[in-house]
Amino acid sequence: MSVTARCDARRMVEIVLLLIAGVAAGALNAVGGAGKFLALPALVAAGLPPATANASATVALVPGAVVGAWVYRREVVPVGTTSTTALTATSMVGGAIGAVLLLTLPSESFDVAVPWLLAFATLVLAFGRRASTLPGTAAGHAPRLGPRSVLIGQLVLAMYGGYFGGAVGILMMALWSVGLGMDVATSNPMRVRQLAAVYATATVLFLLGADVLAHPLPLLAMLLGGAAGGYGGARLVRRLPAGVLRGTVLVTAVTMTVLYFLRG
Incomplete structure (x- = not known):
């Protein structure tokens, strides 16, 4: 086999693997919101520079997030009294x-903070509901965030989502769980909608300001896989009992947190 043929074969294998990774990432976003942790390493392994891979992963996951939001369109529950x-x-x-920050600032310092953000989100998801039933917080006296506080928290998380975005959906559900007592299963459709909003806006800026279009085949493979995974994952989640969904999200959060600490 010639050198050219070997390179073409290797490239084809990379595209197939990116397609599979996109399916898994899209499904994971629908289930637990941590698809970026599959999409980003896969694109880096395919030869994209880390910053470009980060932006490309966000762009690639938009179709899956939008499709998932469409599947959930009739199941969205407001976040407390905050206007949707x-x-x-x-x-x-x-x-x-967040997208502007990614395009203009170095990412090294933020990379250091990411594992700790994930660890915090995992702990909140694991113990947030239990904290809301402690003495003094039960029987309608659980702490509640007002609309202004919810929007401030959402702005900060959305900035993180546009800048890096790993497990931003988990962080959203953590905020709503502790601040408003929302269950994971109840808040999941809203999480998917907000994830789509964050990714879609960041994507416009990445397409204009980053070089994601310089690598069309990897991006297309991840896009197609992400759309298929987002649709399939959202359909699957709708059939899962609340306890199974909560367990899946927690396992995802713990796994990604451990892997990211090991990576650092």
């Missing part, structure tokens, strides 16, 4: 700010 329109607009603004 205001929440989505905040997610879009925060995603844009």
Whole structure:
């Protein structure tokens, strides 16, 4: 086999693996919101520079997030008393700010903070509901965030989502769980919608300001896989009992946190 033929074969294998990784990442986003941790390493392994891979992973996961939001369109529950329109607009603004930061600032210092953010989110998801039933917080006296606090928190998380985005959906559910007592299964459709808003806004800026289109085949493979995985994952999640969904999200959070600490 000639050198050219070997390179073509290796490239084809990479594309197939990226397609598979995209399916898994899209499904994982629908289930637990941590698809970035599969998409990003796969794109780096395919030869994309880390910063470009980070932006490309966000772009690639947009179709899956949008498809998942469409599947859940009739199951979205408001986040407390916060307007859904205001929440989505905040997610879009925060995603844009985060994308601008990624395009203009070095990522080294933020990379150091990511494992700790994930660890915090995992702990909150694991113990947040139990904390809301402690003495003094039960029987309608659980602490509640007002709409302004929810929007401020959402803006910060959306900025993180536009900048890096690993497990941003887990962080959203953690905020809503502790601040409003929302169950994971109840908040999951809203999480998917907000994830789509963050990714879509960041994608526009990445397409304009990053070189994601310089690697069309890896991006296309991840896009197609992400769309298929987002649809299939969302359909699957709708059939899962609340306890199974919560366990899946927690396992995802713990696994990704451990892997990211080991990576660092």
